[in-house]
Amino acid sequence: MTFDRTGGPEVLALHQVDLLPPGPGELLLKVEAIGLNRAEVMFRQGTYFYEPALPSGLGYEAAGTVLETGPGVTGFSHGDPVSVLPAFSQNDYGTYGDHILVPSAATVHRPASRTPVDAAASWMAHLTAYGALVEDGRTRPGDHLLLTAASGSVGLAAIQTARRLGAVPIATTRTAAKRRRLLDAGAAHVVVTDDEDLPEQVAEITGGKGVHTVFDPVAGPGVDILARCVAPGGRLIVYGALDPRPTPLPNAQRFPALSTRTYAVFEVTTDPHRLANAVAYVDSGLETGVFHPVVDATFDLTDIVEAHRHLESGTHVGKIVVTVRH
Incomplete structure (x- = not known):
């Protein structure tokens, strides 16, 4: 083809x-x-x-x-x-x-x-989630993770990865049509962004603390809203560009600051040592049924x-x- x-x-x-x-x-x-x-x-x-x-x-x-x-x-x-x-x-x-x-x-x-x-x-989905959420060891049991556009294959893999780590996945979707599917897939909470205020819902879910990590494939101006959901010392990881508009740097107008970074799965898959670790992690999840x-x-x-x-x-x-x- x-x-x-x-x-x-x-x-x-x-x-x-x-x-x-x-x-x-x-x-x-x-x-x-x-x-x-x-x-x-x-x-x-x-x-x-x-x-x-x-x-x-x-x-x-x-x-x-x-x-x-x-x-x-x-x-x-x-x-x-x-x-x-x-x-x-x-x-x-x-x-x-x-x-x-x-x-x-x-x-x-x-x-x-x-x-x-x-x-x-x-493989694409679970390797992507592994590199962002597992490899650096920063995701801990009990951490709240905000997973945007979560109905895609990477979003669903991130839900499963969060669950394996003992973290609490909060999924977003634009319309209510996918809410039930995301809950059934393991999301602890689902925020319908067309109908609900995302920062308000995150504050309610986390007791006002905010999330440890946002994992976002959308980018664009919406990252400013996502930054308002991050706890002090938390991080915003952007791994896609579904919104082609320019993406601002939320740090520039925020205190306390948050860590922001872009991420691509190739960081992991083009490094033989990192790839071997990732394959072992994902393969074990698939074999035990934790990942599906x-x-x-x-x-x-x-x-x-x-x-x-x-x-x-x-x-x-x-x-x-x-x-x-x-």
Whole structure:
């Protein structure tokens, strides 16, 4: 699957191409399922943090089996079930296709008990939540965490991660339609921002103390409101840019100050030591059932345009997965 111009879902097109043998450090995979991410929408639109080199493929996540290993690859053999992690540039590799080349360093073994759909729905979300909420050790039992736009796959993974840490996840959603789904997913509290004043609700929930951490994929001017929800010494982590407007620095007009930072999962996935720790943490959560992917809908690869339209609609709760027939 490639696109030769930026734009809406209609720019995506399937093409027959010759299979190339894997090069050094690469694997050739037969793909069974592909996890979709908002990052791919932005890449396709030309609004991601790096520009696509057209014509371009795209995609960060997949589940499949190894067909062939390239020179220098160890630890993988023909027929191994595997998952692909977001640890590369989409200008170099992509996961949208029935057969793909990927770096072995971005690939992990998949237990036979884990379905391709579940595997394709797990890694981006839980690795993102791990890096922000677990790795630095600052999240403690009893801490209140404010998770905005929480009905997406990362938001739901963050709810599960907060619960595993003993923290108290407060989820936000714009409309009441998703309140019940978020509570069922493990949120301790849900604030409907179209109907409720967020700082007031957070103050009531936390006894006036505020939250330890805000984990936000939206950015834009709304971070000023989020800053009012943070306890003294707390932090605001922005990991996305759903709002394309400029994002102010709340610290500049606030006392006591809060810590603000941007975050991307690639901080973890491009560092071999940090990635190994993250994979161990997430894999143990998936194996014990503490972590479980929430899949909103599945589409066939031939319906990739409709899958992207559904992803852009914002009506989904959880992951959208594309399956591949062979």
